Amino acid sequence: METTKVNAELQSQDSTSSPSGLKILWREIVRDKIALISLIFLVLISSFVFGISIILDQDEIVTVDLFAIHEPPGDEFILGTDYGGRDVFGQLIIGTRNSLAIGILVTLIAGFVGILVGLLSGYFGGHVDNALMRLVDFFMVLPTLLMVIVFVTIVPDYSIWAFSLIMAAFLWMGVARLIRSKALAERELDYVQASKTLGSSNLKIMLTQVLPNLTSIIIVTMTLQLAANIGIESGLSFLGFGFPESTPSLGTLISYARNPQTLEFRWWIWVPAAVLILLLMLAVNNVGQALKRATDARQRRG
Amino acid sequence: MAFLDVKDLKVHFPIKGGILQRTVGHVKAVDGVSLSIEEGKTYGLVGESGSGKTTTGRAIIGLNKVTSGEITFEGKDLSVSQKQSKEVRRDIQMIFQDPYSSLNPKKRVIDIVAEPIRNYEKLSKLEVKKRVQELMEQVGLSPESILKYPHEFSGGQRQRIGVARALALKPKLIIADEPVSALDVSVQAQVLNFMKDIQKDLGLTYLFISHDLGIIKHMCDDIGIMYKGRYVEEGTRDEIFNNPQHIYTKRLVAAIPDIDPKKRKAHQQFRQEVKEEYDKSYNDYFDHDGLAYKLQNISGTHKVALPQKG
Numbered sequence: 001m002e003t004t005k006v007n008a009e010l011q012s013q014d015s016t017s018s019p020s021g022l023k024i025l026w027r028e029i030v031r032d033k034i035a036l037i038s039l040i041f042l043v044l045i046s047s048f049v050f051g052i053s054i055i056l057d058q059d060e061i062v063t064v065d066l067f068a069i070h071e072p073p074g075d076e077f078i079l080g081t082d083y084g085g086r087d088v089f090g091q092l093i094i095g096t097r098n099s100l101a102i103g104i105l106v107t108l109i110a111g112f113v114g115i116l117v118g119l120l121s122g123y124f125g126g127h128v129d130n131a132l133m134r135l136v137d138f139f140m141v142l143p144t145l146l147m148v149i150v151f152v153t154i155v156p157d158y159s160i161w162a163f164s165l166i167m168a169a170f171l172w173m174g175v176a177r178l179i180r181s182k183a184l185a186e187r188e189l190d191y192v193q194a195s196k197t198l199g200s201s202n203l204k205i206m207l208t209q210v211l212p213n214l215t216s217i218i219i220v221t222m223t224l225q226l227a228a229n230i231g232i233e234s235g236l237s238f239l240g241f242g243f244p245e246s247t248p249s250l251g252t253l254i255s256y257a258r259n260p261q262t263l264e265f266r267w268w269i270w271v272p273a274a275v276l277i278l279l280l281m282l283a284v285n286n287v288g289q290a291l292k293r294a295t296d297a298r299q300r301r302g
Numbered sequence: 303m304a305f306l307d308v309k310d311l312k313v314h315f316p317i318k319g320g321i322l323q324r325t326v327g328h329v330k331a332v333d334g335v336s337l338s339i340e341e342g343k344t345y346g347l348v349g350e351s352g353s354g355k356t357t358t359g360r361a362i363i364g365l366n367k368v369t370s371g372e373i374t375f376e377g378k379d380l381s382v383s384q385k386q387s388k389e390v391r392r393d394i395q396m397i398f399q400d401p402y403s404s405l406n407p408k409k410r411v412i413d414i415v416a417e418p419i420r421n422y423e424k425l426s427k428l429e430v431k432k433r434v435q436e437l438m439e440q441v442g443l444s445p446e447s448i449l450k451y452p453h454e455f456s457g458g459q460r461q462r463i464g465v466a467r468a469l470a471l472k473p474k475l476i477i478a479d480e481p482v483s484a485l486d487v488s489v490q491a492q493v494l495n496f497m498k499d500i501q502k503d504l505g506l507t508y509l510f511i512s513h514d515l516g517i518i519k520h521m522c523d524d525i526g527i528m529y530k531g532r533y534v535e536e537g538t539r540d541e542i543f544n545n546p547q548h549i550y551t552k553r554l555v556a557a558i559p560d561i562d563p564k565k566r567k568a569h570q571q572f573r574q575e576v577k578e579e580y581d582k583s584y585n586d587y588f589d590h591d592g593l594a595y596k597l598q599n600i601s602g603t604h605k606v607a608l609p610q611k612g
Binding site (some may be wrong): 189190191193195196197198200209212213215257264 | 360363364365388391394395396399400403405406407408409417418421422464486519526542
């Protein structure tokens with residue numbers, strides 16, 4: 001009896017595959033309580049924010065109401081109003097949505113360009129690599145903040161998309177370099193050589209053979225980048241180069257604190273936004289750190 | 303016209319140096335190798351590490367750029383660009399040395415084995431699956447395991463998957479680059495005998511690259527011995543193992559261990575003698591760069607890089 005049981009167990013172990021990359025990532029998050037809490041917090045916040053903002057009317061919230069200037073938090077306005085009599089709570093929700101959307105968009109666009117350039121560069125090597133890496137170097141030495149400010153001022157149609165594209169144009173280089181280094185190592189492996197002898201085109205090998213082997217590293221960098229990118233938008237808005245007041249974001253809310261009166265006496269305008277952005281960045285970063293650990297077997301907890 | 307003909311193949315890798323990355327020299331990995339293989343035979347390429355045997359194989363299949371020389375396969379020139387020769391190349395496949403890195407860890411077996419089929423033949427999903435299952439059966443693996451990932455197999459099984467992939471297009475020539483040197487000795491024989499079996503069944507021609515003389519003796523009909531990118535001796539199995547002419551070959555053959563403990567003393571002494579001869583006549587057999595001379599025919603099939611007089 002005993003032996004058959006053991007045998008059955010062994011067999012079931014054989015038939016279940018050892019965990020794939022995504023499973024390892026997931027297990028690491030579950031094991032790390034802080035990361036798990038962060039992930040739950042993120043999911044709740046974003047579903048809440050994206051959900052509520054569908055029913056909220058942005059135009060109504062940003063409409064100036066002179067009879068309700070600087071109302072403290074109360075029954076009518078949960079988080080009070082700003083100097084234009086606009087509901088801070090509504091702005092906070094729409095602002096969080098905008099900030100999150102920008103962070104995600106910037107990460108995705110920059111990630112896409114970075115992966116493309118890195119993959120081409122690493123896979124082909126040689127002259128292609130040289131040319132693309134010099135392009136990366138060129139973008140790296142540009143004073144990013146200055147360039148973004150210039151572009152932001154000259155772009156006429158200033159939407160979330162335009163802002164994200166401008167930001168992404170200066171943020172793809174890190175991903176490109178990372179992917180390049182991984183692709184360089186990957187292309188030397190025999191399975192890539194084998195694919196060549198089997199008649200696969202370079203494009204096919206890049207996308208279907210090499211890219212799947214880079215997924216975990218891509219997920220990790222993109223998550224960590226997301227944490228940084230949410231903050232970047234707020235920083236620019238705070239400096240006054242973000243969105244106008246008609247498009248609230250966490251940054252615009254915080255920038256009200258430049259007024260000393262607001263900073264000292266009307267905390268309800270900027271404290272919630274500041275706390276929220278801190279929590280968001282921390283949460284994304286926690287998840288990212290857990291994912292990063294998962295890619296290194298020696299640091300794994302799960 | 304031979305089945306596969308390689309004439310004066312040269313593969314040189316540039317050495318870049320200096321600030322401007324100019325070419326300051328060349329590594330002559332393969333320096334004037336000629337060989338021809340008859341259909342259905344196994345040709346063994348032997349040499350120490352870095353002798354250029356793998357580079358020769360990779361150049362034939364198109365993984366390394368040919369510096370100069372001619373490669374003809376069934377009368378068709380292979381040294382043209384990859385695109386033009388795509389159809390010719392489906393008849394030449396390769397078995398890789400390392401069964402661990404030659405299979406993509408993120409792909410299921412069915413996708414690995416079906417890759418060449420999908421590239422060259424338009425088959426429906428069901429037909430592809432059937433073909434892969436047949437191939438798996440052919441290489442002695444269970445057809446149900448096509449949905450597994452490579453890491454779920456042992457080294458020997460993985461090498462069989464590599465063989466199944468190489469067989470998928472029903473090639474005529476298979477270049478086997480040290481197909482068993484990454485495997486356990488117990489598994490080596492299994493894979494080798496299996497390769498011999500399918501050779502008989504499918505009428506395959508092998509170019510067998512190895513540094514293990516025992517395996518070469520077991521597998522090959524004709525043998526070429528390489529040293530520093532050049533041939534030192536070429537001949538049939540019999541000629542190489544029983545009548546080696548070049549001192550390098552002599553030493554190689556002498557180095558094959560003898561398992562009979564009674565002959566141990568004699569064998570050791572024989573090896574010592576060969577070593578002395580090697581040391582003594584090294585300068586005769588190799589030029590001042592330590593390279594072998596041109597091959598000279600000493601019989602119809604036997605060629606040796608004999609010392610050049612004068």
